[in-house]
């Protein structure tokens with residue numbers, strides 16, 4: 001399994017590098033967030049040992065469980081710790097799925113970045129819970145660039161205003177935008193979604209109130225990460241492409 005995973009990882013990284021090459025970008029500008037919702041803790045451990053420092057989950061319960069496990073692994077075997085075996089820091093966990101306000105509190109202890117903030121009320125809840133933990137939380141605003149068919153995300157026209165409203169929240173940093181292309185989207189719809197999101201992103205880069213933190217564009221999944229990179233993505237959230245040919249059961253979570 002390990003070599004299969006390494007092969008997949010190498011292939012995805014090559015594809016990222018090639019996509020960067022096509023548009024004269026450096027691969028260093030693109031963070032690979034490995035979305036682990038399909039796999040168990042053994043695979044997660046191997047990902048971290050292979051140098052994946054950024055992991056993502058779509059649900060709060062899974063993220064908190066898994067983040068606790070990766071931290072525990074690190075503590076249990078100092079010297080061979082997850083975080084130290086190859087001089088790696090412990091993984092950053094990214095919350096990429098829809099987030100409900102009542103789940104914010106358990107999430108915050110473990111999460112490095114929340115990609116899916118789509119309302120003022122949710123942002124305010126994150127800010128107030130973060131204040132209680134004396135933390136500052138990095139967030140992205142999820143943009144509904146594909147239009148009405150998508151359930152989550154802020155309407156494109158409302159994104160800049162929402163970002164400005166969040167500038168005054170002290171325990172939260174607006175670090176950029178996140179978008180998802182329509183799942184069964186035609187190639188041109190995918191292209192359009194990414195292009196539209198990038199447009200609004202570039203406009204917002206000019207807003208001094210959002211500097212210096214506003215700089216990430218989280219776009220691209222297994223199906224479309226190369227297109228997303230060509231459209232300026234700085235974070236790709238890749239799951240299935242990493243786990244092709246690997247047993248997908250989740251031993252730590254039989255449900």
Ligand SMILES: *Cc1c(COP(=O)(O)O)cnc(C)c1O
Nearest residue numbers: 035058096221222237238239240
């Ligand atoms: C599952 C998921 C991903 C990864 O999807 P793949 O198509 O398996 O790469 C990315 N982003 C979000 C929000 C997800 O829920």
